[in-house]
Amino acid sequence: MKIIKKIHTNGYRKKTQRNLVSKLKRMRFNARNESWEIQELKSLCVLYKKHIKAKSNLAKSLIKNGRKVILPAPVSIDYYQAPNYRTTNLFLSNITDCIVRAKRRVFIDFSATELISAAAMLSFLAQIETLVSMKHVQGNTPISFSHPKSKKVKSILNQVGFYNLLNKPVGKVEEFEDVNFWHHTSGLCADPSKARPMLDAISHEIKTEYSKKLYRGFIEAMANSVEHAYPTSGSCNKWWTFAGVKDETLIVVICDKGVGIPETLPHTQPASILSALLLKFNANFNQVKDSAYIQAATSLQKSSTHKKHRGKGLQDVMSVIRSTGTGYLSIFSNKGRYKYMGEKKALKESINDYTTSVNGTIIEWSIPLVVER
Structure with a gap:
């Protein structure tokens, strides 16, 4: 009876921990509309809960100044719709603040991005080139990024020279007329x-x-x-x-x-x-x-x-x-x-x-x- 109860208790704890981690992951996703520092804190919460047994070592690694800040790109990088306008500007502001003020490196996660419109793409490209050209980051690689899951978004980034700007091999790219x-x-x-x-x-x-x-x-x-x-x-x-x-x-x-x-x-x-x-x-x-x-x-x-x-x-x-x-x-x-x-x-x-x-x-x-x- 005690063995059955112990198994049940362990299963309940694991399920509770999985639910907590899932909740924290949702918080991290929703943090796209918040500053990069809040996004990072919520991401760290997910890591912290996943690695409870290594609390002290994790805490030390998280405060290292050179650690890359992972910034999820918006679903829509766009200026034509008011909600997208705010999200896109916050995204660009977070990139700039990380590099200029905090002197941190940035990793842009394009996995959720499904749309990039012309005006916002040009502003994004201009902002990234401006940051890469700054004297205190020249010679370094302050910005890296993931390949988008969307084939069209990848095609757009390649067409406008984003891959070349950040010296990332593009691989296979599907062509789109528009x-x-x-x-x-x-x-x-x-x-x-x-x-x-x-x-x-x-x-x-x-x-x-x-x-x-x-x-x-x-x-x-x-x-x-x-x-x-x-x-x-x-x-x-x-x-x-x-x-x-x-x-x-x-x-x-x-x-x-x-x-x-x-x-x-x-x-x-x-x-x-x-x-x-x-x-x-x-x-x-x-x-x-x-x-x-x-x-x-x-x-x-x-x-x-x-x-x-x-x-x-x-x-x-x-x-x-x-x-x-x-x-x-x-x-x-x-x-x-x-x-x-x-x-x-x-x-x-x-x-x-x-x-x-x-x-x-x-x-x-x-x-x-x-x-x-």
Whole structure:
């Protein structure tokens, strides 16, 4: 009888411990929406419960400063949906904080990632390259990652150069039509001409009556990074871009990791002009939100450089949308977003403000190259 009771007790304890570990694993998964330090603590709880007999040795190993921090990537690395926007920004913030403040190495776990959208991918790529280029981490490998389980996510990371950036062998990659059309490049802010090979690669597909305006809009966005995004010189004062034609639609995404439009606009435009624009958009002068500054920037007719050929880039893109009645322009900058779109010949614009920042500016537009008259 005692033997049966002992077996029953041991079985109950093991089951209880398994349930506890499972609960802690769920906590670790849910910690994706929390800071990396909380994520790590919850991960350590799982390890601690799994290795109860080695408490002292485990405790010593966990506090080693050089231990990699395992960061699970979000299910959706995306900026277009509000919940994904917050999760993606927290993910990027955690990576940056680990490397810059805590001087820790990071291992990105892509096992749960199922979706990566264009704007968020470009911002992610730019952030990782910025971190890898920092002086205190050059020559080291502060970031490593797992192969995604999703074949499409792996294809995206390979297509945009993420594997090459972190020197990881890619292995077998499946091709997808909605991934392979992307061309990507980057360059120092002083040399927007680096984008020319990419533009040449898609130029034969954008020979429309609006091609000149679209090209000028692209170059203007590059020039804005040169002049405004980075007020001080640095080792990674760069721009990054994706561009491609899919289903007879031109899609362009441009990103910089500068100070953002809401920071530069009050310093580059006369107070009278800026006040008039903010008044036009019914902005609260006591607390001007980032989206209002972005909206004001799209309405400027002249560049702060006072050059006749400048300041028309966003206006050019918007004029194409107005003329065709279709397409969209989207601008994320710091904590705001502005969107201008044509849908069934009707024009709409919207603004959004968030609690977290993209830490820079992301300009994206999509223009159909064949328009029904």
